[in-house]
Amino acid sequence: MILDNINHPNDIKNLTQPELELLLDELRDTVVRIVAKTGGHLASNLGVVELTVALHRVFDSPADKIVWDVGHQSYIHKILTGRNPRMDTLRQYGGLSGFTKRDESEHDPFGAGHSSTSISAAVGIASANKLDGNDGFTIAVVGDGAFTGGMIYEALNNCSDKDRLIIILNDNDMSISPNVGGMSRYFRRFRTTARYFRFKHCFKRIFGAIPLIGKGLVGIARRTKNGFKRLLVTENFFEVLGLSYYGPLDGNNEKHLELVLNEAKNDKKCSVVHICTKKGKGYSYAEEKPDLYHSVSGFDIESGEIKNGLKKSFSDCFGEIITEAAQKDKDICAVTAAMSGGTGLESFEGAFPERFFDVGIAEAHALTFSAGLASQGKKAVFAVYSTFFQRAYDQLLHDAALQGVPVILALDRAGFVAEDGATHHGVFDVAVINSIPDTDIYSPESFEDMRYAFGKAFSGSRPVAVRYPKGSPEEYDRSIFKNIGDMCFCDFGSYPSVAIITYGKITKNALLAAAELYKSGINTRVIKLICIKPIDFTKITMLAGGTSNLYILEEGIKTGGVGDVIASNLSENGFLEGKRIRIRAINDSFISHGSNELLYKECGFMPEQIAAEITELVKFER
Numbered sequence: 001m002i003l004d005n006i007n008h009p010n011d012i013k014n015l016t017q018p019e020l021e022l023l024l025d026e027l028r029d030t031v032v033r034i035v036a037k038t039g040g041h042l043a044s045n046l047g048v049v050e051l052t053v054a055l056h057r058v059f060d061s062p063a064d065k066i067v068w069d070v071g072h073q074s075y076i077h078k079i080l081t082g083r084n085p086r087m088d089t090l091r092q093y094g095g096l097s098g099f100t101k102r103d104e105s106e107h108d109p110f111g112a113g114h115s116s117t118s119i120s121a122a123v124g125i126a127s128a129n130k131l132d133g134n135d136g137f138t139i140a141v142v143g144d145g146a147f148t149g150g151m152i153y154e155a156l157n158n159c160s161d162k163d164r165l166i167i168i169l170n171d172n173d174m175s176i177s178p179n180v181g182g183m184s185r186y187f188r189r190f191r192t193t194a195r196y197f198r199f200k201h202c203f204k205r206i207f208g209a210i211p212l213i214g215k216g217l218v219g220i221a222r223r224t225k226n227g228f229k230r231l232l233v234t235e236n237f238f239e240v241l242g243l244s245y246y247g248p249l250d251g252n253n254e255k256h257l258e259l260v261l262n263e264a265k266n267d268k269k270c271s272v273v274h275i276c277t278k279k280g281k282g283y284s285y286a287e288e289k290p291d292l293y294h295s296v297s298g299f300d301i302e303s304g305e306i307k308n309g310l311k312k313s314f315s316d317c318f319g320e321i322i323t324e325a326a327q328k329d330k331d332i333c334a335v336t337a338a339m340s341g342g343t344g345l346e347s348f349e350g351a352f353p354e355r356f357f358d359v360g361i362a363e364a365h366a367l368t369f370s371a372g373l374a375s376q377g378k379k380a381v382f383a384v385y386s387t388f389f390q391r392a393y394d395q396l397l398h399d400a401a402l403q404g405v406p407v408i409l410a411l412d413r414a415g416f417v418a419e420d421g422a423t424h425h426g427v428f429d430v431a432v433i434n435s436i437p438d439t440d441i442y443s444p445e446s447f448e449d450m451r452y453a454f455g456k457a458f459s460g461s462r463p464v465a466v467r468y469p470k471g472s473p474e475e476y477d478r479s480i481f482k483n484i485g486d487m488c489f490c491d492f493g494s495y496p497s498v499a500i501i502t503y504g505k506i507t508k509n510a511l512l513a514a515a516e517l518y519k520s521g522i523n524t525r526v527i528k529l530i531c532i533k534p535i536d537f538t539k540i541t542m543l544a545g546g547t548s549n550l551y552i553l554e555e556g557i558k559t560g561g562v563g564d565v566i567a568s569n570l571s572e573n574g575f576l577e578g579k580r581i582r583i584r585a586i587n588d589s590f591i592s593h594g595s596n597e598l599l600y601k602e603c604g605f606m607p608e609q610i611a612a613e614i615t616e617l618v619k620f621e622r
């Protein structure tokens with residue numbers, strides 16, 4: 001295999017044309033083989049095989065810096081930059097990340113996971129280069145989906161005076177699902193007008209007539225470049241901003257890409273190279289259904305069958321709840337930032353298209369847009385992954401809470417999300433929202449709790465976040481709980497000496513630990529919170545009053561979390577005198593990727609670890 005001899009991008013620079021063709025095939029096969037096993041982003045990677053090869057042939061990484069937006073399409077880049085031998089570890093604990101990561105390789109100058117950051121980072125890198133007298137190039141690769149995110153425009157507005165900065169607009173007409181909005185329609189015009197085809201034809205004629213790619217061809221392209229551009233559109237958005245524009249061109253044609261990238265390299269201005277690629281290219285199932293194969297949990301290569309959990313998920317349940325509620329209440333609206341499928345909104349979208357709003361990958365806008373709806377009496381539900389909600393902190397604070405408008409947040413993927421890793425874990429939302437006055441948080445861990453929480457949210461008069469985990473509820477007998485409104489509890493033995501307070505998916509581990517402790521003679525009361533803000537301290541003091549040890553278990557960042565809030569409140573009120581308290585949460589660190597079980601282990605969240613810690617805690621009194 002050609003790939004066996006590729007350890008550095010320099011190794012592909014001198015390949016012959018037939019060798020290059022082989023390499024492209026091998027790269028596609030490798031990505032399909034790896035992702036089928038490890039899960040991950042498939043379609044986006046298949047679309048950028050030619051682009052990645054062309055980038056590494058034209059530029060000199062790591063001296064030239066390639067910044068991948070989101071980083072989900074960087075698998076080919078990883079393979080070509082010395083990480084091929086470790087590709088089998090992709091997304092596994094201790095293995096390669098599914099995104100670009102700075103400490104993984106010198107070829108990843110900037111890490112990502114969240115969308116639309118690449119141009120800002122690239123402008124910063126290019127500016128630093130200029131200050132240092134470094135003549136390296138900076139290249140941002142950004143999809144048309146990511147182009148719906150506001151930071152892109154803030155960055156574009158800031159790069160007209162930058163040279164040696166190249167922006168590749170990788171336009172496949174898809175975000176995760178088909179792309180939305182005015183900018184997307186604008187790009188579509190480029191691809192579909194007769195002018196584009198004339199350009200393509202013209203391009204073909206020139207390349208067809210000249211057998212060898214060489215200096216002469218580059219010269220021709222340079223001389224005719226302005227002519228190409230004028231053929232395309234009368235007024236080009238990027239040119240209006242003071243940037244050079246190249247394209248659109250076939251981004252799955254490696255030869256053409258090299259030619260135009262060399263052109264952009266010689267340009268004295270910051271340039272935008274607009275390429276059109278086919279998402280999923282080369283694997284028929286992914287080509288046909290790029291949305292389905294955007295991110296997969298593993299699949300059978302022959303049949304294309306994706307390994308999906310068959311159990312009903314929290315996202316499914318949310319979809320049911322909001323669709324049922326909307327049938328009765330015409331004010332209910334659903335808002336998504338390009339995540340309709342992932343958040344379970346597809347049935348709502350089908351049933352109430354006029355009340356469904358996909359605003360693109362624009363979480364900050366989505367929140368203020370929802371606040372606008374809510375200010376006019378609509379019940380706006382913004383369904384968003386916990387991690388992406390982080391983008392909209394000030395919008396929740398300033399545009400919803402401070403305005404007193406009852407926006408509802410459906411925060412999906414709360415807690416660890418396993419293989420997607422540090423950029424995607426939903427472990428900050430509680431601490432973030434805890435700092436915002438007049439805003440409530442519910443953290444259901446069962447469908448029943450979820451219905452209860454949304455019932456409260458729909459009838460409330462201030463912002464409410466309902467946060468719930470990825471996947472399905474843990475299986476265990478919930479009838480052991482005695483419910484007292486926003487919280488419930490159960491005892492393992494009489495006169496418990498320890499109260500474990502917890503919430504969310506990790507509740508099951510608290511119960512398993514309590515069962516283990518009971519066997520070793522330590523009686524425990526487990527208190528499960530459903531509403532975690534505001535916390536009902538009257539009930540907490542009543543339920544935990546008889547115990548001399550308090551243990552708070554939280555699948556979230558410790559600082560500013562529920563444990564922090566409970567500890568400071570109880571201590572200020574003198575409740576903790578003579579008691580011991582321990583908070584087991586994520587202690588001021590980013591947690592990487594891997595199975596949730598391994599991540600739980602790393603954080604001390606496994607039942608046996610909890611039981612051992614509690615045994616240690618109660619030692620004094622025994």
Ligand SMILES: Cc1ncc(C[n+]2csc(CCOP(=O)(O)OP(=O)(O)O)c2C)c(N)n1
Nearest residue numbers: 044113114115143144145146174175176338
């Ligand atoms: C802030 C944020 N919101 C949502 C996502 C989820 N997400 C990952 S990739 C993607 C679509 C990106 O589309 P595009 O940039 O066109 O890249 P493509 O996959 O089509 O190549 C989305 C919405 C994210 N990564 N970051």
